[in-house]
Amino acid sequence: MFKYKKMSGITEIGAEGDTTSVNVDESESVVNCLIALYLLKQSENRVDGITKMQKITFAIQNEMSHEGICAISGEFFKWYHGPMSDEVYETNDVLVENGLVEDRGLTLTARGATVLDDFTYIIDNNRDVFDIIDRNVNELSYLALSEIKERIYSMMIKPLGCTMPIAVRDIPRGTTIFRNEGFSSLNIDSEDLETLEIYMCEEIHQSVLNGMDDAKSGRVTRLQTA
Template sequence: MIRADYLEDDFDRRLVDSVLLLALWHFASSEKSDAGGRLRLMKLAYLLFRRLQCDSVCALSVNFYRWQYGPMSNEVYEAWERLEAADLMDEEEVWTLTDSGVRLAENFYEEVLKEESNAAVKAAVDEVAQEWRTAWSAQPLMQHIYSLSSRIAEVGPSIEDMALGDDFEPPPAPADAEMCLNVDDSWVESLSVALSSESMASLRSSVADYRGGRIHLAR
């Protein structure tokens, strides 16, 4: 069993959750880096969450509950806010990844998910992204999800038949999982900078000041 004890820190987990979702949405995006609307992205996040649950992998520390359009997660909303504040995603008619977001997603995939210890997480991301990349509308995603059992390891009512507000099974705890996502400390430190809205706001302000002639770089 692979343990990543530093991810027991809630802030670190949220950072890793955000970049893992960013990687999923990137590889499930169109060639223009259009990831789709909120409904599509939320359902992709749930399918990754469910696949990891089925494999007893501790990698995505979010919780889902049944809402009007199927599985919903407050933590996914927080990830959107975090990624947008860090200028990694942008939402107009649909969500798109910025150039910085694409680079971060691809670097995380190459340097973290391709590690042998993270093979199960990479396989889950690949499976969900490849299966649903051409499903631009959220409708086929929702139809598929509604047909699934609300329980992972046993027969239960379909997700469509769940009552509004009912919680889905939580992700496996690190102590109970077959394996956990292994992320190097240096990556966590990098994410704390890349996903810090304060750092990004300061950087954007400095760039704007420089371009506007309000500050000059020393030669």
């Protein structure tokens, strides 16, 4: 389980609140990873850095929030260079550590592409969610980072707990913009999640493959000696 904490949260513009935290469990983390893999594949190598990944994920999360869709678990808050999410960094770390994404350039590895292909049916069963990703990737990934930042900073947002919209550039640093835990909008069952977790974890997946190879070898040996 991943846990993220910030020193302070702000529930109204300019008013500090209690310390906030976001808990992302293994199932939520693996769904975040699947969505990130899909985003990177659709960008065709145009998302070449974590900052660009942050901004496009923010735009996606913002549209999902407007549509009442819960799919990406995490929190965005205003920081020095605009909206930031610890979960985007953590998701990227998980993908890199498990050999699914190259550390530099954020391109899918052969293993990452294979995992995504094996779970295309989940994407097809949730087109309303992944269409939002497609729209934002198509709109933003072609732009220079400076252009993306300007679009994001110009967005009118109602931060968490606030009733009036405000331009992102005018939101005080440290303000929680929005927070989501869970993926209730996704059509995905527990068996799919368990399989996805196995595939995403390089060590566990390799162990399963080795076990299958051992079983096959043992079966062949028994047949040969019978």
